[in-house]
Amino acid sequence: MNAMPDYNAMSDEVFRREVDAFFAAEYPPHLRYLLRRARWAEMKPWWDTLYAKGWVAPGWPREWGGMELGAAKMLIYMEEMERHGVARAPEQGITQVGPILMRYGTQEQKEHYLPRSLSGEYIWCQGYSEPNAGSDLASLQTSAVIDGGDLVINGQKIWTSLAHDATHIYMLVRTDKTAKKKQLGISLVLADVKTPGITVRPIRNIAGHEEFCEVFFDNVRVPYANLVGRLNEGWTIAKALLSYERLTIGSPRRPAYALRRLELIARAKGLFADSGFADRYNVLALDIQDLGSLFGRFVEQVKRGEPLGEDISMLKIWTTETWQRITDMLLEAGAEDGALQGMRDIDGVEADILTSFYYARPGTIYGGSSEVQRNILARYVLQLPTA
Ligand SMILES: Cc1cc2nc3c(=O)[nH]c(=O)nc-3n(C[C@H](O)[C@H](O)[C@H](O)COP(=O)(O)OP(=O)(O)OC[C@H]3O[C@@H](n4cnc5c(N)ncnc54)[C@H](O)[C@@H]3O)c2cc1C
Incomplete structure (x- = not known):
């Protein structure tokens, strides 16, 4: 990846030609212009192709294996994706978790999660919404209690997109039930979806696709080191993430x-x-x-x-x-x-x-x-x- 060219130094025309040629030649025709969220199993070969080229994370810094594209080049990249009908792979690790860890994560978290998210070894889903906390997200009730070196999580998430394809979940949990404002007692935690006590149940939508899931947490133990940022300060981080998400949407x-x-x-x-x-x-x-x-x-x-x-x-x-x-x-x-x-x-x-x-x-x-x-x-x- 060190040998990757400096795309920002290229003229827009040359860069566009390169992206166009790559998508035209490499992106599988049967996955163009999909009318549903693409599943990981079908997107993995394409992810591997992008990874081999060093193109998984157009916005990430080169230090972490990204293309570090400037705004103009980023728009060209997205326009070409659009023209070729390239589907969004389950990319929350790149668009959401990556930027947040780069800003709020510890060095250990960055070194552990960023390369694995880039390679596609770790696939992320977002555990924010709950049955009684959607628009009013700060009312969420899924709790995490400190016990020794662990956090013990109990509760339920819902509408978790592609949780059945994910290896990991980044989630908001209540860590202080006594906080004066409900936003103040929330933390952001990372968990391996295979941790004992986590159950993922897909929900079928009106189009007949299993796009999202319910996720249940029953005495789930994750290491305290999986907390991102400081305890009870997850709301500020989540708000930053939501802005990125609104940009993607x-x-x-x-x-x-x-x-x-x-x-x-x-x-x-x-x-x-x-x-x-x-x-x-x-x-x-x-x-x-x-x-x-x-x-x-x-x-x-x-x-x-x-x-x-x-x-x-x-x-x-x-x-x-x-x-x-x-x-x-x-x-x-x-x-x-x-x-x-x-x-x-x-x-x-x-x-x-x-x-x-x-x-x-x-x-x-x-x-x-x-x-x-x-x-x-x-x-x-x-x-x-x-x-
Ligand atoms: C396809 C899909 C994928 C999703 N993926 C994820 C995911 O991956 N992870 C995740 O955490 N969540 C996900 N969600 C959940 C999504 O974030 C929530 O559905 C959304 O925030 C709305 O919450 P709610 O469904 O609880 O509706 P409610 O909050 O109950 O709202 C019901 C209605 O009331 C209106 N309303 C509520 N409050 C107000 C107000 N103050 N003023 C005016 N109107 C109001 C709303 O606009 C809406 O029309 C997904 C949802 C969908 C549909």
Whole structure:
């Protein structure tokens, strides 16, 4: 990996050509433009290919095996992923756990977890939400009690994406039930999913996919050294992680895929002859362009080492709601072909419209619902009075 070129020193054109050629030649055709979360078993060969090339972590510093791309190069990398329909592998270790350990982890944690997360030996899932703590995450009840050199964890998480593929979970636990503010008694802990006492149970969603799980903790012992940052200070770390997550969800990549499908179907069916349809399509296409610029602005901020502010909620709302509007229009454009799941030939275009529609639905829920994001904007960005 030391021999990796300095991509930031390349011209944008040369870098784009290199990324384009690599994705075109190496990314498996049957995994392009997936309409569901990709599972680890199917993505592992691609991960190995990326790892061999040194391209698993475009944003990580070179010191830890990343590409250390600057903002402009990062956008090119993401645009090319989008164009080639490259699916998100279970990548929380790269996009979430890595940045947090680099900032808050001990040297031992960095040295243990970062290389293994990069190589794909460790696959992470996020254990935040609980049956009574979603939007109001700080109400979480899963507890961790110090016992000798261990933390003993009891409780339940829910909606844990791809927990059944994960080897590890990063989770929020309550470590002080007496804290004056509920946010103050929470810690961030790492656990091996195979630790005795952890049970993972998949949940099937409306599209028929097992995308997320319930995770139960019954007297689970993890070493105290698995605590990230200081005891009872997990909320601050989690908030930083949530901003990164909103940036990832805010990437216009998935709505852009859907828009491309819409364009192909509309062309095949001659729908652009209807000026009402064409107008609505153009508004969405322009929204995708604007989203690209807005996304780029936030990526730039991260690259400069500046923390993301509450205004990242704007990107999360706009991307997920635009995606839903595009898939609503896809459903309309597909007419009877939108009523059944499965790949169909729609006037010469292969598409699974209903699955696309389902796939876009939860975007306004995960990573913090649109209503909650609007509350955040009202309170912290617009500084409107609270009721
Ligand atoms: C596909 C998917 C994947 C997920 N993956 C993960 C994961 O990997 N890890 C994880 O920890 N969690 C995950 N989640 C959970 C997700 O973070 C929560 O669903 C989300 O935070 C909302 O919480 P909730 O489901 O408990 O809904 P609730 O908080 O009960 O909200 C119900 C409704 O009330 C509204 N509402 C709640 N509070 C307010 C308020 N103050 N003002 C206005 N409206 C409000 C909400 O907007 C929503 O419409 C995932 C969810 C989905 C759908």
